[in-house]
Amino acid sequence: MSPRLRSALSAVLIALACLLAPCGTLAAWAAYGLADTGRYAAAMAPLADHPDVRDAVATTVGDGVMGEVAAGPLSGTVRLFVRDAARSFTRTEAFREGWDAANRAVHVAVLRALRDERAGSRAVTVDLAPVTARIKQRLADDNVPFARRIPVRHTAVTVLPAREVDRLRKGYHVLDVAAFWLPLAAVVFALAGIALAACRRRAVTAAGIGTALGGALLALAVVVGRRLTLAELPRAVDDPAAGAVYDALTATLRTTSWLLVGLGLTVALTSWLTGRYGHLLRRRRARAQATADPPPPRPTRTRL
Secondary structure (H helix, E strand, O other): OOHHHHHHHHHHHHHHHHHHHHHHHHHHHHHHHHOOHHHHHHHHHHHHHOHHHHHHHHHHHHHHHHHOOOOHHHHHHHHHHHHHHHHHHOOOHHHHHHHHHHHHHHHHHHHHHHHOHHHOOOOEEEEOHHHHHHHHHHHHHOOOOOHHHOOOOOOEEEEEOHHHHHHHHHHHHHHHHHHHHHHHHHHHHHHHHHHHOOOHHHHHHHHHHHHHHHHHHHHHHHHHHHHHHHHOOOOOOOHHHHHHHHHHHOHHHHHHHHHHHHHHHHHHHHHHHHHHHHHHHHHHHHHHHHHHOOOOOOOOOOOO
8 A cells, every 4th residue: 555545545544533432422422421310410419509590499489489379469569478488488408409319310211211112102201209208307307397297299390291202212323323423433443543653653643633623622512502492491490500500510521522632732742752853862872872872993904
């Protein structure tokens, strides 16, 4: 194979590897990060102390209570009182426990629907009665007045409409497969491209630069995805709270994208410095070795 053909084929393989690296990272984050209940709950847990999330929860709870209460001319005063009470509740340990339990219950229900082909196209619902019971018990333990009178109702709350189940299930299976094969293919293509290159040092440098560019594009995609996600939300959804949730879920993805940038730049810079100054170091070492070694003895002539 001619050097020109080897260089062209090497460039194609390295380009494919650099393109698959961010795609594989995104698929692995979705399949192994979002699809793990423990990691999901750990990412969502700090949001129980986030001011925007607390305000959104307090507003939602207050509006829900006011929808069932006929306060007449005192509705404004009652609404303020209910919201203040809801905000006070979001600062308690009971709210944190309920937040964690609700997120785990919702996540488990969604995963069960996405992984179970026999579930069909039914809507994904979750019964939050156990969460209510847990909060009730916590408030009762804290001696909150009338806590034991809180009703625990078994109400199915829809968290995923039926029309979205099939589409998301297919997408989940594709991500599950891509999360394993895309990173593996990226590594194989990169190694094959470097091994096939006529100048391997240049191939390593190109692979490092391409990896860094892929990480930067992934970080940019996270930023653009945040704006598009918030723009498509219904008006009833609180944007700051939704932004906090998005940032919490994509924190690992952002960190990984910048790790790709750092790793790629480090590899490229190391390879470039080695190629630029490596021959100079070898020459200096050769000169130093020649100076240190004694000259060979001169041959002596013998007279006959």
